[in-house]
Amino acid sequence: MHLRRKTQGKGNGRMSRFAFRRRAGRLVHVLRAHDAAELPSEHLFAPLEEERGSEVSRIEDLRKELLSSTATISDFHFGSGEAVASRVTRVAHECRYSSVPARWCRVLFRLVRKRRPATCIELGTNLGISSAYLAVGLKLNGAGRLFTIEGSPSLTECAKRNLTLLGLDDVQIVNSSFETGLPETLQEVGSVDFAFVDGHHDERATLDYAEMIMKASSKGAILVFDDIRWSPGMARAWKQIAADTSVTAVYDCYDIGAVVVREPGATGKEFTRIRA
Numbered sequence: 001m002h003l004r005r006k007t008q009g010k011g012n013g014r015m016s017r018f019a020f021r022r023r024a025g026r027l028v029h030v031l032r033a034h035d036a037a038e039l040p041s042e043h044l045f046a047p048l049e050e051e052r053g054s055e056v057s058r059i060e061d062l063r064k065e066l067l068s069s070t071a072t073i074s075d076f077h078f079g080s081g082e083a084v085a086s087r088v089t090r091v092a093h094e095c096r097y098s099s100v101p102a103r104w105c106r107v108l109f110r111l112v113r114k115r116r117p118a119t120c121i122e123l124g125t126n127l128g129i130s131s132a133y134l135a136v137g138l139k140l141n142g143a144g145r146l147f148t149i150e151g152s153p154s155l156t157e158c159a160k161r162n163l164t165l166l167g168l169d170d171v172q173i174v175n176s177s178f179e180t181g182l183p184e185t186l187q188e189v190g191s192v193d194f195a196f197v198d199g200h201h202d203e204r205a206t207l208d209y210a211e212m213i214m215k216a217s218s219k220g221a222i223l224v225f226d227d228i229r230w231s232p233g234m235a236r237a238w239k240q241i242a243a244d245t246s247v248t249a250v251y252d253c254y255d256i257g258a259v260v261v262r263e264p265g266a267t268g269k270e271f272t273r274i275r276a
């Protein structure tokens with residue numbers, strides 16, 4: 001399932017680097033219109049000063065280590081949502097087939113740098129790769145908390161170790177099913193400024209999570225959904241999220257989608273399809 005998800009959902013190797021840059025660069029460009037804060041002028045994927053020799057590059061060093069790791073973990077498998085029978089998997093396999101690729105992680109990082117969220121939540125920690133990008137963005141912002149939810153106890157432990165190695169101990173990793181952990185986390189954070197939903201790719205579940213997060217979102221919050229075309233059900237869920245009246249802008253990047261929650265006084269809806 002993961003293999004299918006990665007090759008179809010994440011599209012690794014299917015899109016040229018040039019096409020990807022155009023698509024992702026456009027996403028950040030159009031989001032600019034929704035925030036008074038100026039975006040850094042550099043190209044989204046040009047190496048940034050703040051990334052050189054910094055935590056961002058250390059995350060990719062860690063990814064390389066994980067990809068060549070021979071360690072195994074034994075756990076419940078939450079692959080597409082429901083916890084199923086115990087399984088043994090290799091850390092390298094998890095990293096290769098579940099972690100968000102670096103190019104999309106950079107988009108998340110830049111969105112966090114731009115939106116400067118006070119509260120950030122993530123559904124689907126896995127080994128902590130995308131969490132690390134979000135956390136480094138918050139660290140560079142000088143403010144903001146990240147709560148990330150993971151159902152697998154072993155992956156939670158791995159993610160904790162990885163985030164500690166990167167000096168990102170402030171991340172709150174919630175070891176829970178999304179069904180239980182999300183309402184509890186929302187209660188704790190009060191209001192959400194940025195969310196990344198990357199797990200349990202089921203139509204009904206995705207709609208339920210989106211509804212809960214939207215209700216708790218601040219105006220102008222950015223909600224990002226991964227694998228929006230992973231299955232016909234996910235495509236329907238994404239369509240419904242994009243159509244929600246509390247959304248003021250929709251950015252459809254084919255693999256991922258982002259919506260901006262309506263700000264006071266905002267009318268209408270901007271829809272941008274970003275296709276290579």
Ligand SMILES: C[S@@+](CC[C@H](N)C(=O)[O-])C[C@H]1O[C@@H](n2cnc3c(N)ncnc32)[C@H](O)[C@@H]1O
Pocket residue numbers: 077078079080081082098099100101123124125126127128129130131149150151152155176177178179198199200201
């Ligand atoms: C695609 S991976 C997340 C990858 C991570 N965002 C990254 O890029 O590093 C999805 C994760 O969500 C977890 N998951 C899936 N469904 C879940 C559920 N219903 N409750 C809790 N965790 C779940 C899986 O165990 C898996 O680790």
